[in-house]
Amino acid sequence: MAPTKDATRAVLGIALVAVLLVAAALWLGRDAESGGRTVLRLRIWDQSFVSAYRASLDEFERANPDVEVRITLVPWASYQQKLRLDVAGGVADDLFWTNLYEDYADSGHLMDIGATLGPQAAEGWDPQAVRQYTRDGKLWAVPQFVDGGTAVYVNLDLLGQAGVDPAELAAARWSPDPEQDTFRPLLRRLATVSAWPYNAANDFQSITLPYLGSAGGQLQRDGRFDFDSPQGREAFGYTVGLVTDRLSPSAADTSSASADFAKNAFLQGRMALFQSGTFNLAAIAKQAGFRWRVAMIPAGPAGRVSANNAIGVAGNAASAHPEAVRRVLAWLGSAAGNRYLGTAGATIPAVVSDQQVYRDYWTAHGIDVSPFFDVLRGNEIAAGGGPGFPAALQAILPILDEMYLGRLPVPDALARAQREGNAALTQQ
Template structure:
């Protein structure tokens, strides 16, 4: 899931070698690791260089496949028995590979004690039928709101106000949309809350509300007390979910405070790029975009809490695991590499680079130290998943990918305004569930 269940969709070379050793050396066993995030791939370069020093007979090749192509490529490669030795998986796409016997049982491979230093929430996400099917690598924390300080100041909005915003289907109780309107301006510089605002010539949007499953849709559904799934089945058409989606669709198509769905439905990076260009004031997203914002923003920015709904501030939290290919021809080398990737030394470079939160608990401090040096407060991402916080489950089920492929075109129509919300949600739910149970 978005994306990213959700990590960043990367326009990177389809395959890049990131180790200093020669992949063709006759005296070395080459093990390939596939992932979709080029930022983490750079951190892996440091990690695997250290691994190779300890294991001079093994060379690690890193294969970066952009998110947009990742799952189709992996499905084809697994079916053709050409899959890499180790590859990233997320919770939403885990089921078919675990159930088909395509993955190594981590408990059998590394022993039951291996998981003691791994984030329990990530371990739980990749445990199926009592077995762990991947070595936790990243812990994605929750969702927060990046903001452009100058755009807030110009509209008379303070960061403290953002921390206290609430949204509601009841307009009388809604404080989020009025602020988003203040931060939205047309080509003449007229704000959306002022007379004469031209919604057809918006040059600055207040928010990035869009059909974004992880960063927008799930938090809004959860914060209204709704459901995305009931068990493995989709539950889009229940009243509280319908209210949340209606709010989002109206923000885009009626209030005009967010980019049109034609720009965002099929381009998960549109809003991030627009935020970096100074065209969006509030950008709701996860830690997977923190490094890109830090590196790309040429303006002062900060991070605030997500708006709370009638059920409070609710986020989804996700993890990423490295799965071992059960059909690998290098089982001993893969076992050694998986053990390394699940160790403090192996996972620490990911956090030390600021690319992501390591899922190995003893390796996490480096991440917080990195962003403290950068003077970035990452606490809002963790407030929504801390003790006592409410979360909404990430998508699940062995056939989730099939269900998503069936409902996705309908939800795109809903967010574009082409299909009424109640009708569209019911149709998307029915098509998705039919695909799940086919």
């Protein structure tokens, strides 16, 4: 028998009420599995940090039984684009990792950390990280960890086969003047025992910034790109020359879209020197089947210069639970909450008092990580930022790829990359 119109309306009415109740529960961050607790979501891009964050947040939840924090993992390859879309659509997680935050801060999408946690909250955090996340006098993220400086992972077995003393590497200097350059001759000796002595490439953090800085150049000036300079041409001319001379892998293998090629070549024993950061330390310690150590990067005309990037966690200003978000931010920025990121040697905590935990871990495993810290005792090069920076970097990197492939001369490539990068900034 067909249902009456009244019965149909009743069924539809019940269904509508059910939908509204589910929607309300989701909006409130509560569901049957949470036991009535407020549910927050923390978005990150690295699977290797899930266990450390889970341990930290479990401790937080024991002290705050009314709040549950769930971790959302979005892979790095799609993270920035998805975050932009989700923030614009009002569906971003309550808390999320960020390293390029300026657009979100300027558009009012982030919590003001000073107003949220109080003006004294930043006193225990890495000063560089605080500077990185400060804009217009306000702090927009709680620093979570810092990369430290750039160093060189050294295959000691290959050095020994080539008759290169580690002390020679420690004293190595790169220079556009062949009479002063001691690094390239050293690489030529290593080329006799390894497929690739070194990893010069379009690697923004590990190669571009250290060489540009050690040449005496800079990435930006007054918010505009400024790498098309005499110092920039010296730095890029040197690293491109290493690829041309086959002292580093082909740019077809190490383009900006192929980040792991050099690391894998090092782990396979095919590369003698791998210049990189602390973010590769755990993988190398676990997988390297040869004797290795960490050494200082080669000095340039302006000495040894490195960037020191930090990752922060931001509070979503549109979160339905600002008070719960405040408590989580305070926990993740505390010594007790932040130390979990350093206990397994995964990264350098941004809370200064916790950084010794990281050093102690690696010391106990027989690895001296001091080069990552010592390189920062001198000058540092800013890693860049500002409104529109992600889009500008996307415009620049493919041009530098063409330069490393030998399809564009260094001066032409730098002029074009700087012009298009600044044009992208202007469009914001």
